[in-house]
């Protein structure tokens with residue numbers, strides 16, 4: 001998908017997820033699990049392909065110190081407005097998720113969230129993203145990826161579980177759960193989303209072997 005064009009013409013249906021109670025409830029459940037037994041502030045969180053910042057803001061409200069990264073200037077402008085209206089702190093950075101080192105965001109992120117960037121990338125970009133995520137993550141980090149399954153459809157490429165595994169060899173997929181995302185009926189029929197939340201944790205053995 002050409003996101004620059006999409007934002008330029010005001011086409012951003014993914015933002016509707018914020019008004020979809022089953023999706024919101026499931027996202028909250030995913031976040032709850034990462035906060036279990038801890039008190040805010042929870043640490044650094046990275047919202048990759050943050051768009052207009054919806055889910056990064058949600059994390060900031062919950063007590064994460066959030067940085068959002070996106071390539072598209074217009075999306076970031078929308079995010080700045082949203083952050084201001086929400087009266088939260090969230091850092092917004094223009095950058096490429098496949099080259100996070102160049103974005104100058106630092107490291108030590110305990111939670112890495114992606115609601116929609118990874119599954120649109122080409123395999124080599126997915127692998128670059130995985131490497132960059134690993135480089136900026138804390139040893140006890142979690143990655144939450146919202147992924148549409150790979151199939152022939154317009155607009156969104158999608159990804160197989162094997163694509164996630166190939167991009168994140170230093171990580172173990174601990175859970176794959178339905179996101180309960182729904183679309184208007186016509187888009188539902190055309191795009192057949194059936195998307196999932198992937199939860200990944202860093203493999204300790206990988207760290208030790210590759211030290």
Ligand SMILES: C[S@@+](CC[C@H](N)C(=O)[O-])C[C@H]1O[C@@H](n2cnc3c(N)ncnc32)[C@H](O)[C@@H]1O
Pocket residue numbers: 003004014015048049050051052053054055069070071072075095096097098114115116117120
């Ligand atoms: C489907 S939208 C989701 C936006 C937001 N996460 C949400 O759920 O509302 C995907 C976002 O990823 C961004 N994106 C795609 N590829 C990117 C890349 N290589 N680097 C940074 N951002 C990217 C797009 O600009 C877009 O804002």
